Amino acid sequence: MSKQASPTPVKSRAELEQQLTQDLKNGVGKKIPHESAARHVSGEALYVDDRLEYPNLLHLYARLSEQAHATIVKIDTSPCDEIPGVVCVITAKDVPGKLDIGAVFAGDPLLADGVVEYLGQPILAVAANSLDIARQAANAAIIEYAPLPAVLDVKQALDNKQFVQESHQHKRGDARKALQNAKHRLQGELHVGGQEHFYLETQVSSVMPTEDGGMLVYCSTQHPSEIQKLVASVLDLPMSKVVVDMRRMGGGFGGKETQAAGPACMAAVVANITGQPVKMRLPRIDDMMITGKRHPFYIEYDVGFDDTGRLQGINMQLAGNCGYSADLSGSIVDRAMFHSDNAYYLSDALITGHRCKTNLASNTAFRGFGGPQGMLAIENVMDHIARHLGKDPLEIRKRNFYGKTERNITHYQQTVEENLLDEIISDLEQSSCYAERRTAIKQFNQSSYILKKGIALTPVKFGISFTATFLNQAGALIHIYTDGSIHLNHGGTEMGQGLNTKVAQIVAEEFQVDLERIQITATNTGKVPNTSPTAASSGADLNGKAAQAAARILKQRLSDFAAAHFGVDITEIRFNNNLIQAGEQLISFDDLVQLAYFAQVSLSSSGFYKTPKIFYDRDKASGHPFYYFAYGAACSEVVIDTLTGEYKVLRADILHDVGASLNPAIDIGQVEGGFIQGMGWLTTEELVWNEQGKLMTNSPASYKIPAVADTPLDFRVKLIENRKNPEDTVFHSKAVGEPPLMLSISVWSAIKDAVSSLSGYRIHPLIDAPATPEKVLMGVTALRQQLAAEQES
């Protein structure tokens, strides 16, 4: 035992008592660096592609469809086999088990089977001794197509009623009647662009065949259990023969929830055929061509309101561009509908969500999961109403906030409890000096001919929980070894968000031991089974609770043992700062563990958690789908160039609600990162497909995510302090992964505010998302033309 190899110096009673008076130095609530930070900065953190390779490793490369929709007339792979170094070529017919790898619904063949449905769809894959040879060979295959009509435009799909799933409605009251009766009424439409995840590490899997005919899969995925299920399914194996191991991802953002499965399953099929280890890492362009993105949306609204700008009724159509298959689109469009209220009481509302089928890659989960698109829609409505009434958009927003005791029920019948909107907005309005800056901006705009400034303060209310209720469960596994060191495993995955750090802090807090004692381990389907994806911001809520449950079971066993051993009542056992107090006795955690071992106490336990209180009746579109809401607000100021459409964010103030923070440093990182990522979605990140359905912005040379100079010149980010989540979440914290992304809507609104200033804030400029410099200039031009037309008439 290592215990004997390095004996702990014996501490005096006085020293132990001193230790007892001190707090644990790195438990819950402390600003602990990311568990891998030291390895990240030294290059020692290993990602799947960095693992030591076996000499007989095969590299796999896929050949992608060159057409958006076509029947495959011929596949001739004989030219591939002529290239030295090629070991194996697979097409759909080589998949021994089930070809379809659709996560929830069928429709995603691992390799195209007779028909291709988007440009970029994998048709075959070649395994060779090197990636270069595999690529060369894959491109040598001869594929002939008979083109079929392709639908690339979401509006066309909507007109044709081409859906991957049927449409769905949320309905309250009588929206039609309310609209007719309203004093004011506005209609409009909005196109919202998609977004490439651009995780820095592309999709990658490395698969090793095992002696029992199974597979050991190293995969960069947010959903190891699904990879396990799908690898088993394509190989026709029981799930018990497949183990998936996931230490860390180089970013996920939702893009590795379902979309990691393709490379893993292709590699598994080849490993199964050849008996050799196989790696598939997608080159950047292939990754961007093959995998789905955030759903673009087309939105139509018809809204009625009174003189004060308060909504009387709304009819909104949300059409998600799902790409060629369902994937997670059902839940994503649902979430867009759930968030089409954002922070506002919609009154009589009819919200319709359409899941449009187009010949593009199948769009998928992306941080916010449809929520951002729904929220952008209603924020656009707020701006539109404000311009129509000639009022400050912030006034209109505040006018429509959910109430605390009335007007507090969502259009899907969930009561909005613990509504923080008024406090947050009022705090931020003051701390950001909104009113003063609004005045200063008006003055600036009068004196500046070319540049104009704009400002916007927008709220976020985001529902936390998987809307597929059964996913709200998690497991964890803790071993305590005889030297007192702790092995921690849970079902969540680390993609940079600091989940492992938070869960380790939770376990450290429960046992009252130092964080260094806790060994964080790779997510592994052999240790914690049947896990949910790390998604929906739920990682710490679910896995933190599961790990806490496991820790509490062990703590109970240790307490029971200590009570018996020291002859004290169980109520006299306390864990505190690496010590256990048993009545008058003081003993170190290590020593207690060793005593417990010798007394034959089990030092290993799993833990399980399921979220309480949530239910939803989809047929009635009614229920309590979210355990709680996370809130936030942002105030952004921008300057735009009215001659070129260029812009810059001058300042952003953020106030965000994470309940009682598990780790404020990590939470601030999520808020800042989410805001900038959302800003990219709404500004420079533009996906462009050509008429053939080919993604033209398929690399970072053409697809521009924010760079360092795009960040606000003045960036002030704060967490709301001293505000616990009233729900019984882990240490009363709140989820933080997704909600901050939507804070960036303030940037988009501020850009439109700057453009609107050209009309004396009377005209709502038509600027779709993303507001690229081109869209801004076109918005300016259209607004000026409208002004000129007004003058003439």
Added chain:
Amino acid sequence: MIHFLLNNQRQSISTIDPNTTVLNYLRNVQRRMGTKEGCASGDCGACTVVLAEVENGQLAYRSINSCLTLLPALNGKQLLTVEDLKEADQLHAVQQAMVDHHGSQCGFCTPGIIMSLFAYQKNASQKKSIQNNPCVEFNKAEALAALAGNLCRCTGYQPIMNAAKEIGNHHQSDKFDQQKQRTIDILNSIQPVQCHAISNAQHSTTHALKTAFSPTTLQELDELLQQHPAAQLLAGGTDLVLDITQKHQSFNTLIYLGEILVLKQINLTATHIEIGAAVPLSQCHSVIAEEYPDFGHLLERFASLQIRNQGTLGGNIANASPIGDAPPALIAAGAILQLRIAGVRRFLPIDEFFVDYRKTQLAQGEYIEKIILPRKPQDSIYRVYKISKRLDDDISAVCAAIHIKINHGQVSSAIIAFGGMAAIPKRASHCEQALLNQVWAETTIHQAMDALQHDFAPLSDFRASADYRMRAAQNILLKCWIESQSALKPNANANHKPTQTLPHIPTRVTDYV
């Protein structure tokens, strides 16, 4: 054979496919897995490494994209990767600052960011020692420039900038400083004196022989070009290597220009700036910025620092991309190219150099030796405008350079050149005519804006629509005129002094820093 230091280890390579990138060499040959591939196209910075070379008896540290660098560029230099910074268990100050400020989340971009920050720290500390002032304040613009080529999808950059701030403010000497003299001595000892080469095989085999030559003089270069007329010239390689990593081509014969000293020199004469064709963009920045401030600003937004540390002015011209940023600025400045073939020189105004899409006046075997710019223009308006979706590290939708001379209120000379508007970087001759000999007034500008429609019929692509390109190009003319109003006033009439200083009203979003 090439010789270099991999950290402290002397490496010699003679047999390797010269199409191998430094990134693939590090990961596949050296099995150094710290350096990551994020895009293999020089756009994300995850693969950033640092090269140190001896300059004026000091070590100059430069960040580069290892995915866009071929091995000949390593000769005589020290290659440092993320693995080299830590000493025993002790993180380097740059690494520690990133940990302390929570600068990594997923960690995949982090090695590249560490290396960019490391080079930034070395350069900042050298500046401090030159200025003999250890308290030189953190320079935000320099930190932004150092990081502009490193994409991070997780953090939103704020903690990374905080780490940069700490690094910029507190510098302690590190092991590289302590080993400096030894490193300089070794690097000096491996400077090449004559042409050398690497190839994929020692002798011709059944495989195609692939060779990269590194001549050290123009004479050697001329000879090589005669022996290998189809050879591909390799300067910085920041565009050429995309043919290898993205188009998966392989070159049989490469001639690397980076060892020819005369191509890497800048001469300042009384009338001209002469820039060797292989001078990296980052190294011609200061001399250009001094004479043409707007051209200097353009260079600051030109790709990323990693690219500018490798990419050359000559390469950007010879590459003849319609969206290259240097050509419009050079055309407007009246630059002349000194071309050379088999020892024979000729001079060509740069606006005559571009023939058609990616076609130039260069004959086979001919190359650019120097770029010659007239010195600071007197009493003229010289402005450059770059419009792109993203402000930094992006390719222009439109790049415009305007050079106007005004005599007694009239336009006496006008050179207006655009990138992104045609198949080549091109002068807007109708627009120039509309301005020439006209009063420098808004009505004239509107005529010039109309005339621009006769000069160009731009393309629509994923960067911008034709409509936007034309509208923005026209508006740039108007903007230039507006900007000239405040700029010209104090100088328009030497006898007239403004009674009060007008507050400066920003005219570009990039004025906000």
